[in-house]
Each structure stands twice: as structure tokens, then as C-alpha cells.
Amino acid sequence: MNTLSxxxxxxxxxxxxxxxxxxxARHRSVCNAIxxxxxxxxxxxxxxxxxxxxxxxxxxxRPAIDFFNITSGTVKLxxxxxxxxxxxxxxxxxxxxxxxxxxxxxxxxxEAIEPIELCRFSRPKLRTLLDDFPALEKRLLETxxxxxxxxxxxxxxxxxxxxxxxxASFLATxxxxxxxxxxxxxxxxxxMTRAEIADYLGLTxxxxxxxxxxxxxxxxxxxxxxDEVELLDPHWLLDVAAGQDSHTASFV
Amino acid sequence: MNTLSxxxxxxxxxxxxxxxxxxxARHRSVCNAIxxxxxxxxxxxxxxxxxxxxxxxxxxxRPAIDFFNITSGTVKLxxxxxxxxxxxxxxxxxxxxxxxxxxxxxxxxxEAIEPIELCRFSRPKLRTLLDDFPALEKRLLETxxxxxxxxxxxxxxxxxxxxxxxxASFLATxxxxxxxxxxxxxxxxxxMTRAEIADYLGLTxxxxxxxxxxxxxxxxxxxxxxDEVELLDPHWLLDVAAGQDSHTASFV
DNA sequence: GGGTTTCCTTGATTCAAATCAAATTGTCGT
DNA sequence: ACGACAATTTGATTTGAATCAAGGAAACCC
Numbered sequence: 413m414n415t416l417s418x419x420x421x422x423x424x425x426x427x428x429x430x431x432x433x434x435x436x437a438r439h440r441s442v443c444n445a446i447x448x449x450x451x452x453x454x455x456x457x458x459x460x461x462x463x464x465x466x467x468x469x470x471x472x473x474r475p476a477i478d479f480f481n482i483t484s485g486t487v488k489l490x491x492x493x494x495x496x497x498x499x500x501x502x503x504x505x506x507x508x509x510x511x512x513x514x515x516x517x518x519x520x521x522x523e524a525i526e527p528i529e530l531c532r533f534s535r536p537k538l539r540t541l542l543d544d545f546p547a548l549e550k551r552l553l554e555t556x557x558x559x560x561x562x563x564x565x566x567x568x569x570x571x572x573x574x575x576x577x578x579x580a581s582f583l584a585t586x587x588x589x590x591x592x593x594x595x596x597x598x599x600x601x602x603x604m605t606r607a608e609i610a611d612y613l614g615l616t617x618x619x620x621x622x623x624x625x626x627x628x629x630x631x632x633x634x635x636x637x638x639d640e641v642e643l644l645d646p647h648w649l650l651d652v653a654a655g656q657d658s659h660t661a662s663f664v
Numbered sequence: 665m666n667t668l669s670x671x672x673x674x675x676x677x678x679x680x681x682x683x684x685x686x687x688x689a690r691h692r693s694v695c696n697a698i699x700x701x702x703x704x705x706x707x708x709x710x711x712x713x714x715x716x717x718x719x720x721x722x723x724x725x726r727p728a729i730d731f732f733n734i735t736s737g738t739v740k741l742x743x744x745x746x747x748x749x750x751x752x753x754x755x756x757x758x759x760x761x762x763x764x765x766x767x768x769x770x771x772x773x774x775e776a777i778e779p780i781e782l783c784r785f786s787r788p789k790l791r792t793l794l795d796d797f798p799a800l801e802k803r804l805l806e807t808x809x810x811x812x813x814x815x816x817x818x819x820x821x822x823x824x825x826x827x828x829x830x831x832a833s834f835l836a837t838x839x840x841x842x843x844x845x846x847x848x849x850x851x852x853x854x855x856m857t858r859a860e861i862a863d864y865l866g867l868t869x870x871x872x873x874x875x876x877x878x879x880x881x882x883x884x885x886x887x888x889x890x891d892e893v894e895l896l897d898p899h900w901l902l903d904v905a906a907g908q909d910s911h912t913a914s915f916v
Numbered sequence: 917g918g919g920t921t922t923c924c925t926t927g928a929t930t931c932a933a934a935t936c937a938a939a940t941t942g943t944c945g946t
Numbered sequence: 947a948c949g950a951c952a953a954t955t956t957g958a959t960t961t962g963a964a965t966c967a968a969g970g971a972a973a974c975c976c
Contacts, residue, residue: 489816491816491817491819491820493820493824493825493906493907494906494907494908495907495908497824497825497907498824499819499820499823499824501815501816501819501820512809512812513809513813514806514809514810514813515813519813519816519817520816546798549801549802549805550801552805553801553804553805553808554766556805556808556809556812557764557765557766557808558766559812560764560808560811560812560815561765561766561767561771563753563812563815563816563819564741564743564753564771564772564815565743565771566819567743567751567753567815567818567819567822568743568745568751568753570819570822570823570866571751571822571863571865571866572745572749572750572751572866573745573749574932574933575932575933605952605953605954606953606954606955607953607954611823613823614822614823614824615933615934616933616934616935617953617954617955618933618934618935618954618955618956619932619933619934621954621955621956622933622955622956624955625955625956638941638942638943638953638954654745654746655745655746655747655749656746656747826962826963827962827963857922857923857924858923858924858925859923859924867963867964868963868964868965869923869924869925870924870925870926870963870964870965871962871963871964873924873925873926874925874926874963876925877925877926890923890924890971890972890973917976918975918976919974919975919976920973920974920975920976921972921973921974921975922971922972922973922974923970923971923972923973924969924970924971924972925968925969925970925971926967926968926969926970927966927967927968927969928965928966928967928968929964929965929966929967930963930964930965930966931961931962931963931964931965932961932962932963932964933960933961933962933963934959934960934961934962935958935959935960935961936957936958936959936960937956937957937958937959938955938956938957938958939954939955939956939957940953940954940955940956941952941953941954941955942951942952942953942954943950943951943952943953944949944950944951944952945948945949945950945951946947946948946949
């Protein structure tokens with residue numbers, strides 16, 4: 413739980429016009445609201461960095477002074493209760509924009525779950541950028557709406573789905589997202605640990621593990637390695653995720 | 665579960681410049697982004713209506729063609745699973761803006777839980793309005809961010825809090841919101857049924873009822889009527905809501 | 917104003933997932 | 947290749963909330 417201040421981060425190559433042009437994340441990020449001609453302006457205020465697993469760059473309750481755009485790797489966003497109970501509210505990958513807050517303080521903590529790269533924007537500089545590129549603000553509103561829809565879906569999961577349905581939903585969503593990003597494979601990667609999956613789904617490590625094992629023994633998935641899952645029956649998984657299981661273990 | 669089409673709604677007084685000026689909800693709604701001089705323009709595209717308890721005006725999965733602004737009363741927003749399990753993702757009161765969606769279809773259902781008044785905006789008309797009043801778009805982004813923060817808080821509740829903590833959080837939040845709206849009383853009103861509270865907190869009716877009874881027998885609240893709660897110890901309630909209960913029933 | 921319906925409360929019992937407790941596997945540094 | 951540690955799986959037991967099952971209290975409607 414080391415913050416930026418407690419451990420110096422490795423700063424990537426100094427700000428240059430090229431890093432925005434070459435940025436892997438640009439095509440799926442809000443940055444694509446800015447035309448190629450103006451990328452220099454974006455690059456001038458973007459502050460690229462690299463972080464390792466475990467590094468915290470947004471901390472719940474701290475003053476919200478910076479905004480971030482993940483350009484590679486995955487981070488987890490979470491909230492905690494004083495006794496240590498944790499709820500991961502989402503995972504954010506390449507292209508994701510973070511830190512948007514009306515309030516003066518961050519509402520959640522953000523931590524790298526694998527080595528990542530990100531761009532930092534200071535509040536006043538982003539403000540200027542938003543004023544100069546109204547399209548950027550529209551894109552931000554769009555992404556906020558999409559996140560709201562995802563949050564509602566997650567509330568349904570946390571409030572009303574069984575452990576089985578939660579794990580199926582998780583796999584199905586991961587599958588959907590990765591295939592939206594081009595990969596048409598039925599093999600999905602899980603950069604997060606079982607503990608992180610559990611904290612995301614409102615379950616315990618044991619329940620997540622048992623449920624995956626169960627899916628495997630039912631022949632619905634394969635677990636070739638710790639961080640990979642192969643979906644042997646994606647359609648069945650979608651049904652379970654939607655709460656339409658032909659009852660826990662059907663008698664076919 | 666009657667939709668707008670299935671039962672005709674009572675249309676309020678015809679669109680006139682005055683209804684926006686006199687609107688109770690204006691000071692807390694996104695509409696306050698529009699100056700008093702331009703209210704006529706707003707009134708021209710706003711379509712006021714009255715709805716009764718139980719009427720659905722946004723339905724999950726249906727084409728997202730309209731936007732709504734609640735001007736009086738309370739609505740519930742929910743998602744459902746095919747077998748009838750329901751998760752209420754939020755309650756929206758006067759001033760709340762609804763229906764914002766990037767997608768072509770609504771992601772949730774909205775239903776009046778008491779007689780309400782609202783303003784309807786068609787998608788193209790709202791688009792024009794947004795283009796003419798950039799401040800409106802900024803306000804929408806702000807409210808979306810606030811809702812995102814609330815959604816994350818609710819995920820923490822649904823994923824990690826006990827029944828006791830959930831009910832305490834619900835009462836504490838209601839109290840906080842009503843006092844933000846002026847009322848400094850420790851008496852809060854609950855326009856929703858126990859079933860709706862349960863569907864909001866991811867619990868059953870029985871658990872909500874038992875928990876409230878328990879708080880009452882512990883001397884922390886009073887239940888003067890079915891839809892009113894008096895907080896006798898607001899500070900204690902906040903502690904329980906935050907997960908810092910001095911253990912379920914302390915031995916004082 | 918009496919009967920019906922709906923909502924709420926209370927009690928007994930069950931159950932899904934949590935907790936407690938090892939055993940196993942995988943990873944990393946040396 | 948070898949320990950040491952961390953992550954995961956698996957098993958036994960407990961438990962908080964769900965479910966099942968009545969009662970009671972408002973609100974609603976002829």
C-alpha cells in the first residue's frame with residue numbers, strides 16, 4: 413500500500429510530441445477526441461509514468477488534484493471499510509480515464525495490479541484542455557454514462573446474484589470486453605488474483621476458487637494456468653450469468 | 665407494471681414559459697445551468713406530465729428516445745433478472761435527471777413510487793439544447809460523476825456490508841440528503857415500501873423489518889408511522905453505517 | 917363501516933456462503 | 947535445484963440471512 417510519495421516512480425521518456433501519437437491507448441481512450449494535428453497540445457500537458465504492481469496512485473479521501481489515463485496494464489479501483497473489508501468497484505485497463513471527481517477528494521483508491529503505464533494530468537491543465545476541446549468533454553460524459561451503466565449492472569450482481577452467477581458474469585464480461593478489443597479467442601486472461609476477483613464479486617477467495625473448480629468439473633471451462641481461463645461453452649456461461657441456469661447442475 | 669403506452673398519462677397544463685420559472689425543482693436540477701432569460705427556450709422543449717404510483721416511464725431494453733427531469737415526487741430505478749429478482753439501483757427525487765444513455769436502449773427501468781411530476785425531453789431537442797448551452801453539458805457531467813460516486817458507495821454496501829450496516833447506511837444517507845435539502849430534523853420520511861428498501865439494499869423484506877425493529881428496541885430509532893423514522897442517535901447510526909459498530913449489541 | 921387487500925411484523929427452520937483449517941501448487945531468489 | 951513464501955485448492959464446520967409460515971395492522975373500496 414505504497415503511495416507515489418512513499419516510493420519514487422520510474423518516469424518514462426520525457427514529454428515529447430511523439431508519445432501521444434504512438435500511444436497504444438489512444439484509439440480507445442477519450443484522447444481520441446483530439447485530432448492528430450492537436451496531439452502536440454495534449455502531449456505537452458500529459459505526464460507519462462510507469463508503475464509497478466501494488467503501487468497506489470489515487471487514494472480515497474486524498475485531495476483530487478490529478479487525473480490519469482491508463483495507457484497500458486490494469487489497475488483496480490476499490491473502497492475500504494475501517495476493519496479492512498474491501499470492495500473493488502472496477503478494473504480499469506488501457507484507455508481508461510480516472511480521477512474525475514466533482515468533490516475535492518477522491519472517492520476511491522486506485523492501485524496497479526500489474527506493471528502499468530499511465531499519463532497524469534493536473535486539474536488546471538485538464539481544465540484548459542477541456543475548454544479548448546469541447547469534444548473531449550462530450551467524450552468524458554459518454555464514458556461516465558457507460559460507467560454508470562456498468563455500475564448498475566454490478567449492483568444487480570452484488571445485490572441479487574448467487575455466487576455461481578457472479579463468477580459466470582465475471583467471466584462472461586471479461587470475455588465480452590476482450591473480444592471487443594479484437595481478440596476473438598475464447599481464452600481470457602485474468603491479470604488479477606483470486607482474492608481480487610473475490611473482492612470484486614463480493615465473495616471470498618474460497619468461494620471463487622470452488623466455483624471455478626466446479627465449472628471446470630462440469631466441463632464448461634478449462635484452467636490451463638493460474639491466470640487463464642478457456643471458455644468451453646460461452647453460451648451456457650451467458651445463460652448462467654443472466655440467471656437462467658438450468659438449475660445449478662442440470663441432469664442432462 | 666404499466667407503461668406509458670398501456671395507460672394514458674394525465675398531461676399537466678400545456679407548455680408555457682411560466683412552468684420552468686415556477687418549477688420547484690429548478691434550483692437543484694441541471695436546469696439551473698440555464699439563465700432566467702433563456703428559460704423560455706427550455707420551457708418550449710420541456711413536456712410536463714403527472715404520473716401515479718406504479719407507472720413506468722422508462723423501461724429497460726426499450727429504445728432510449730426520451731430524457732426526463734423529475735420535478736416532484738420520487739421514482740425508483742431498477743434492473744431485473746428473468747426469474748423476477750430485482751435490484752433497485754437508486755431512488756430519484758425532485759431535480760433528478762434521468763435517461764442519459766449512450767446506448768440506443770435504456771439500461772434500467774424507472775417507476776413512480778408515489779404520484780410524481782416530470783418533464784420529458786426528446787433526444788433531438790435535448791441535443792439542440794446542449795449545443796446551445798454548453799453549461800448544461802458541464803452540469804450533466806458533474807451529476808454523472810456524483811452518481812458514479814454514489815454507485816461506488818452502494819457497491820461497497822452490497823458487496824461487503826452486513827444487513828445491520830446496510831439498513832443503518834440507508835437511514836444515514838436518507839438523513840444526510842434530506843438535511844442537505846434544508847430540513848434539519850432528525851425525522852426522515854420513507855416514501856418507499858419495505859419491499860423496495862429490501863430490493864435497494866440486497867436484502868429481504870423480513871430482514872429489513874427485523875433490523876428496523878431491532879434498532880427500535882435498542883433505543884436508536886423510533887417508528888412513529890409506517891413511512892417515518894426518527895433518528896434518536898444519528899451519530900451511532902453513522903458509526904454502524906461505516907462498519908464501526910461497537911459490536912452488534914453492545915453490553916452497556 | 918365492514919370486508920378485502922396489501923403491507924408489515926414476528927417466529928421457526930433451512931441453506932448458501934463464510935469461516936476455520938490444512939494441504940497443495942506455483943513462483944522467485946539464490 | 948532448493949528452500950521459502952505466496953497463491954490456490956480442498957475439506958469440515960458455522961452462521962447470517964433467506965425461506966417458509968402465520969398473525970396483526972393499516973389503507974382502500976364499495
